[in-house]
Amino acid sequence: MNMRRLSIVMVVIGAGLVLGLPFAFDLWPGGFRWGQPHGHxxxxxxxxxxxxxxxxxxxxxxxxxxxxxxxxxFTILSSILHGAVMTYDAFAMDGEMTHLIGxxxxxxxxxxxxxxxxxxxxxxxxxxxxxxxx
Numbered sequence: 001m002n003m004r005r006l007s008i009v010m011v012v013i014g015a016g017l018v019l020g021l022p023f024a025f026d027l028w029p030g031g032f033r034w035g036q037p038h039g040h041x042x043x044x045x046x047x048x049x050x051x052x053x054x055x056x057x058x059x060x061x062x063x064x065x066x067x068x069x070x071x072x073x074f075t076i077l078s079s080i081l082h083g084a085v086m087t088y089d090a091f092a093m094d095g096e097m098t099h100l101i102g103x104x105x106x107x108x109x110x111x112x113x114x115x116x117x118x119x120x121x122x123x124x125x126x127x128x129x130x131x132x133x134x
Contacts, residue, residue, distance in 0.1 A: 003066070007063070
């Protein structure tokens, strides 16, 4: 049952990246667009393309999370590192503090969700709870 929840989490995150992220920069520029008011369109398109690719891979990997655990590991690690860099930049750059309530917490939330439902962790827990194991 928990693997099913993980699959759902992966599809929701993936769909958010594929369907939501491209519009986030325009819907809430203060929370997603760096360098306001001018922004950096080439940088934004690159970030959107990379995260849409990750989202599509998460959706496909949701069919078998345990087999695709390395993608989940990458998503966790890259989300933590990206969020940490953006946290630093939000403090270091003038006018960027709104990212601390925008894209930064979303990255950390993705990492936490995937850590909580990590397939290797769930598989160990399910194996330990299976009858005949002790």
